[in-house]
Amino acid sequence: MQPDFPKLLSSQIAFDIARTILDGFDKHYRLFRQVSQQAKGFFESSDWLNAQRTARERIAYYDKRVQECVQILEDEYAEEDLSDEVWREVKLHYIGLLINHKQPELAEIFFNSVCCSILHRTYFHNDFIFVRPAVSTEYIEPVEGLPTYRVYYPAREGMHHAWKRVITNFQLKSEFVDLDRDIAYVEGRMEQAFGHVEREANYQIQVLASLFYRNKGAYIVGKGINGNRIYPFVIPILQNRKGKLLLDTVIFDPALITVLFSFTRAYFMVDMEVPSAYVHFLRSMMPYKPRSEIYTILGLQKLGKGLFYRDFLHHLHHSSDRFQASPGIRGLVMVVFELPSFPYVFKLIKDSFPPPKETTPALVAEKYLLVKNHDRVGRMADTLEFSHVAFPRSRFSEDLLAELKQVAPSLVEEEDDQIVIRHLYIERRMVPLNIWLTKAEQRGDEEALEHGIKEYGNAIKDLVGANIFPGDMLYKNFGVTKHGRVVFYDYDEIEYITDCNFRAIPAPRNEEDEMAAEPWYPVGKHDVFPEQFETFLLGNPNVRKYFLKHHADLLTPEFWENRKQRIMQGYIEDVFPYPQEMRFCFQGVMADPSPRAA
Secondary structure (H helix, E strand, C coil), X not given: CCCCHHHHCCCHXXXXXXXXXXXXXXXXXXXXXXXXXXXXXXXXXXXXXXXXXXXXXXXXXHHXXXXXXXXXXXXXXXXXXXXXXXXXXXHHHHHHHCCCCCCHHXXXXXXXXXXXXXXXXXXXXXXXXXXXXXXXXXXXXXXXXXXXXXXXXXXXXXXXXXXXXXXXXXXXXXXXXXXXXXXXXXXXXXXXXXXXXXXXXXXXXEEECCCEEECCEEEEEEEEEXXXXXXXXXXXXXXXXXXXXEECCCECXXXXXXXXXXXXXXXXXXXXXXXXXXXXXXXXXXXXXXXXXXXXXXCCHHHHHHHHHHHHHHHHXXXXXXXXXXXXXXXXXXXXXXXXXXXXXXXXXXXXXXCCCCCXXXXXXXXXXXXXXXXXXXXXXXXXXXXXXXXXXXXXXXXXXXXXXXXXXXXXXXXXCEEEEEEEEEEECCEEHHHHHHHHHHHCCHHHHHHHHHHHHHHHHHHHHCCEECCCCCHHHEEECCCCCEEECCCCXXXXXXXXXXXXXXXXCCHHHHHCCCCCCCCCCCEECHHHHHHHHCCCHHHHHHHHHHHHHHHCHHHHHHHHHHHHCCCCCCCCCCCHHHCHHHCCXXXXXXXXXX
């Protein structure tokens, strides 16, 4: 196929539509990169609030550009002009235009979004959209002069000098407190992790050319290569209180690197001319992480969502198990089901909610959107939101289908041999914390029980630092990941900490007050009484023991009010995506080691 292939087709309308859609995508990615490039300046100037604001705003860029493109096409062309043949030619023209494009996989998904917004679900066909990728992303090279990654050769220039060039090549404006000292720490950790390794002929360090920015940290991402072995690493760069830079730690453990790139964290800000090259590099470091998740964590969540759906359809085709209700206590707001062989759960908002819930499906959807746009600090699961998803009818049991039709009839319809769900959320499957704690206690595993409670409290404290009050803090609303981290996943009652009033329970005025079944004091809509948490969280003596050992402060209004005041004063809490004991400041005495945050 030659680059002028589209012009050989007959329809000028089809070519013009293809060109309009690609122009819309190019505008989107140009703006996406501009915002990603601003992250460096925000980091250098410690402008954390603007860094968070632009990261949030960037999430909405894609949908805005799609709607702009749809509006242009609907204004320009009459519906009768857009025949099936025209749409087929639009796709062929578009493929031709993607030859030599640097982001073809993203442009294909953008095309799908525009096409599906214009055409009704029952009308568009696979001939019209990109069900599979049509243009390869292999060996795409950038043209702007900056390679995807840089290569360093420690055998030639010395290990210390190689690491120094790795770090200084990013040309951050601020000075380091003591870069030579920090590099010595990196070398020491290498010795601890790998000992003496005989150097092969291909011994080298490869480092992605752009820093990864998130919250108050900048991350160097790379890998060492020696023979047929790959040694992934990540080095966080932080600032101390004086605005000087320091290397906070070095992460060699693949499991911790996977947690850093977790679905429970906000998207990185990274400047990438060829995103597929970055994904290929990261997959060499994390071979078991799906490409969909890697694209998502890089801020390209729409492509991540599209790749996820392709993976799901592929799995459906090659499996035969049936959907079933997810284990655990049934929720009042959501109905949750799963395919046992697939590591995700499917969540529908019920049409109505029994007491004591005082919300609506629309408000619940707003809460999920809030989480999508918020910094999840490693403690809230990212959700994939889908509309009009068709499932094979044969894969549903009669009991499950009856339950879905009973609690969410407005969202479920049958079409021939398919079940179509009009709106649902998909999340990574986790073990509900209440089940995890029960099993740990049944095994007599005190260490696991303590770990679960300690992680639960840490999760709440991390959420508080991100200005999130979970609302319903029952253990059933939290899950445990495969890495043993506790994550919050039930969002219908979340509120901003700054919108809550944390109060102490007034002392009873008399014996009648003390014996009253209802509060004798006025309670506002946003009033929270932390002392009451003990009633529904600490009934189990073993759980109570470990909760009071690690997180007794969560039962005091002072803890919550102090955190609220810090947030209102504009302070952004430190949240580290790795164990604090790994930090170099715990390795020895450092001058002013306090970081701005990771």
